[in-house]
Amino acid sequence: MQLKENQYYIGNVPVLDICREFGTPVYVYDGNTIVEKLHILQEAFSGVPVKIKYAAKALTNISVLKLLKKEGAGLDTVSIQESRIGLMAGFAPEDIMYTPNCVSFDEIEEAVELGLGINLDNIPMLEHLGKKYGSTVPCAIRLNPHIVAGGNTKIQVGHKYSKFGISVEQMPQVMEVVHKYKLTINGLHIHTGSDIKEADVFLQTASILFDLAMQFPHLKFINFGGGFKVPYKPGDHTTNMKELGRKLSDAFLGFCKRYGKTLEMWFEPGKFLVSEAGYLLVQTNVVKQTPTTVFVGVNSGMNHLIRPMMYDAYHDIVNVSNPDGAPKEYNVVGYICETDTIGANRTLDEVREGDILAIKNAGAYGFSMSSNYNSRLRPAEVLVYQGQAKLIRRREVLDDLLKNQVEANF
Numbered sequence: 001m002q003l004k005e006n007q008y009y010i011g012n013v014p015v016l017d018i019c020r021e022f023g024t025p026v027y028v029y030d031g032n033t034i035v036e037k038l039h040i041l042q043e044a045f046s047g048v049p050v051k052i053k054y055a056a057k058a059l060t061n062i063s064v065l066k067l068l069k070k071e072g073a074g075l076d077t078v079s080i081q082e083s084r085i086g087l088m089a090g091f092a093p094e095d096i097m098y099t100p101n102c103v104s105f106d107e108i109e110e111a112v113e114l115g116l117g118i119n120l121d122n123i124p125m126l127e128h129l130g131k132k133y134g135s136t137v138p139c140a141i142r143l144n145p146h147i148v149a150g151g152n153t154k155i156q157v158g159h160k161y162s163k164f165g166i167s168v169e170q171m172p173q174v175m176e177v178v179h180k181y182k183l184t185i186n187g188l189h190i191h192t193g194s195d196i197k198e199a200d201v202f203l204q205t206a207s208i209l210f211d212l213a214m215q216f217p218h219l220k221f222i223n224f225g226g227g228f229k230v231p232y233k234p235g236d237h238t239t240n241m242k243e244l245g246r247k248l249s250d251a252f253l254g255f256c257k258r259y260g261k262t263l264e265m266w267f268e269p270g271k272f273l274v275s276e277a278g279y280l281l282v283q284t285n286v287v288k289q290t291p292t293t294v295f296v297g298v299n300s301g302m303n304h305l306i307r308p309m310m311y312d313a314y315h316d317i318v319n320v321s322n323p324d325g326a327p328k329e330y331n332v333v334g335y336i337c338e339t340d341t342i343g344a345n346r347t348l349d350e351v352r353e354g355d356i357l358a359i360k361n362a363g364a365y366g367f368s369m370s371s372n373y374n375s376r377l378r379p380a381e382v383l384v385y386q387g388q389a390k391l392i393r394r395r396e397v398l399d400d401l402l403k404n405q406v407e408a409n410f
């Protein structure tokens with residue numbers, strides 16, 4: 001978002017024009033930022049055959065998927081539904097890596113039938129795959145390295161007590177199943193968590209993967225997961241992509257020599273590609289002074305952006321309709337009937353009833369984690385790309401809340 005002559009713009013379109021045309025609350029994504037971020041990653045690892053598999057769960061709108069596909073990304077999916085939306089967006093089945101957790105074997109069979117890449121994270125499902133398909137269906141293995149990494153405990157998934165991945169301590173059992181069914185293991189994968197700022201975590205992961213890889217002669221790729229840190233607070237540290245690119249590429253090329261074949265290097269970022277591109281634009285319903293606090297109550301809340309309440313996540317907030325206002329301190333809260341804080345103790349340009357606030361970094365895990373709690377409608381989504389703002393999801397209406405309900409007659 002840029003401020004030019006007292007007006008805020010997203011991708012050269014005035015923010016207030018977007019609100020006038022599409023209403024609020026509205027999620028707005030800057031397509032140029034998404035494309036730029038993808039190019040940063042592609043370039044950081046340009047010395048090796050790198051593939052970026054966008055983690056669709058971060059933002060699953062089909063238009064965003066199409067944009068990323070056009071720019072050369074593949075897809076990382078966690079459910080059969082995400083995978084099907086990916087196929088509808090035009091991804092080839094083999095460019096979609098399906099990495100489910102705790103799904104039934106039926107869903108994995110469906111993924112095999114669709115021709116998706118398969119990545120399994122538990123031994124019973126490897127066993128089912130072997131029994132049904134033997135060596136004919138290649139699959140990757142997601143490992144748990146016992147590394148604690150990530151911005152908060154809820155998004156740390158590579159530690160010993162996590163439900164994700166097969167523990168590196170269980171390699172003997174893995175090898176038993178692999179040999180029993182002559183499984184074709186085509187990739188190894190580790191994702192340790194989200195919001196990881198230390199490049200060293202990826203290097204540590206790499207060294208574990210490189211050691212284990214020597215036992216698997218049919219590998220095509222090593223998948224280092226996602227989790228790159230984006231700046232939420234002004235001055236926040238982020239993953240240094242250039243440094244990581246240099247160090248990891250060198251280590252990878254050294255490994256490929258030892259392995260005897262050049263493999264592909266995969267990443268599956270969500271936040272890095274779409275977080276900073278997204279804004280949730282909301283309108284101020286009320287400015288409420290209490291004996292302790294000035295609350296700004298907006299026409300949105302944890303139903304649309306759950307990250308602040310779920311992870312204590314910090315999202316920067318800007319008053320876009322009063323850039324001249326005198327700065328004051330507020331608690332920005334939602335209209336949901338829960339403690340529903342979007343940002344506490346924030347200094348904003350004076351907020352008046354009707355003012356439009358932009359909540360930043362809302363591209364990743366914003367709309368995709370939204371709900372209809374309190375029977376509130378979900379917002380519209382707009383993509384700004386090449387100077388144009390286009391509606392990519394209609395705002396919900398009351399009928400959307402009722403369409404699957406069946407009225408009992410008494």
Ligand SMILES: Cc1ncc(COP(=O)(O)O)c(C=O)c1O
Pocket residue numbers: 055058076099191193194195225226227228268269270271272364
């Ligand atoms: C397996 C896997 N890959 C990729 C991601 C994307 O993570 P991030 O959005 O932090 O890049 C996640 C989410 O944490 C994940 O669980």
Ligand SMILES: N[C@@H](CCCC[NH3+])C(=O)O
Pocket residue numbers: 155157194307311364365
């Ligand atoms: N939803 C998390 C990140 C992904 C967690 C999934 N493993 C967040 O908003 O930070």
